[in-house]
């Protein structure tokens with residue numbers, strides 16, 4: 001996706017100072033060569049909102065809308081899975097208990113795939129403890145719920161004299177510090193953008209006395225960076241379920257120096273930027289504390305949750321095998337952000353999707369679906 005002029009200018013500045021800015025992969029159906037026919041209209045509400053014209057390559061548009069076209073696919077909405085039940089041996093899930101429209105219903109299947117997101121999948125397995133699985137379903141390793149990760153993230157606004165009229169800002173990334181740099185040989189993380197902030201979004205994090213016009217002015221002149229550093233898998237950072245069934249998230253941040261150094265790198269890089277009207281002065285105010293607003297995302301920001309049902313070869317130290325099948329249960333898979341053994345330092349969705357497709361192929365193999373049948377099915381739905 002092309003940069004808009006303000007972001008292209010920044011990319012040129014970064015490149016001149018020796019960095020390697022790149023275009024981040026973005027899942028939108030934008031055809032820049034043929035704008036009239038383009039499904040995506042490059043609007044300013046992409047980040048964190050559903051696309052009302054169906055042009056975002058998300059699970060709804062790409063998978064669910066397509067899957068429900070098959071006559072043998074049913075999608076139950078307003079349905080919360082409360083627990084999973086097993087047969088007497090404990091090796092097979094034979095009941096999926098669902099609360100739907102106020103009553104409980106039980107479903108069964110040859111294979112069950114849990115995909116509730118890293119926090120809720122772990123909570124579901126923990127709530128499904130039984131005589132054969134006293135610490136929670138598939139939790140012989142005692143790893144279910146542990147090693148919660150969510151990245152160390154911050155949104156950093158760089159205010160400049162020049163306005164930033166960008167509509168779709170999330171096109172640029174910098175990975176020059178990802179594996180370390182000359183002055184610090186350890187990974188620091190990834191620099192990219194959030195969707196363009198406006199006064200309404202800023203008000204959510206602003207002191208009550210901040211006058212609206214200040215927020216509007218800030219938003220008009222800000223470049224809104226997203227910084228991600230890897231948090232490390234600590235067994236004590238975990239999801240548990242209390243006696244009333246509520247989820248408890250316990251987390252002590254780690255690897256913070258990497259993030260602080262990444263923030264410092266961005267500040268340094270911004271100092272070297274230049275503009276035709278104001279020269280280096282354009283960003284002079286950026287580094288005084290009252291003009292540079294840095295806010296680390298708090299624990300409640302669980303957007304990047306991962307790691308709570310880790311996969312691995314050893315049933316003693318992981319809950320899932322390499323195909324994301326529970327070591328302890330023969331027909332149970334967990335396919336979402338839970339399987340990560342480490343969090344890396346990039347947005348997680350593409351990795352989650354890639355793994356889901358990989359496990360999907362494994363499930364088709366396990367069901368004995370031939371390659372010819374797979375092609376025929378996909379052609380049928382296209383027709």
Ligand SMILES: Cc1cc2nc3c(=O)[nH]c(=O)nc-3n(C[C@H](O)[C@H](O)[C@H](O)COP(=O)(O)OP(=O)(O)OC[C@H]3O[C@@H](n4cnc5c(N)ncnc54)[C@H](O)[C@@H]3O)c2cc1C
Pocket residue numbers: 047048079080081082115116117118120121124303304305335336337338347348349350352
């Ligand atoms: C505002 C926001 C912006 C983001 N932006 C980006 C981005 O730009 N790039 C990126 O890579 N990532 C982004 N992420 C992160 C990305 O969305 C997640 O990493 C990804 O969606 C996680 O996928 P998942 O399959 O693990 O879980 P989810 O996508 O959360 O899916 C879990 C599903 O299970 C359902 N569920 C939960 N419990 C139950 C239950 N008991 N019974 C039935 N259903 C249940 C939930 O309703 C949900 O539909 C963003 C996240 C947020 C919140």
Ligand code: SF4
Pocket residue numbers: 028029039040041042043044045046050051052053054055056057168
């Ligand atoms: S929300 Fe806007 S930018 Fe995002 S895919 Fe839809 S039309 Fe494109």
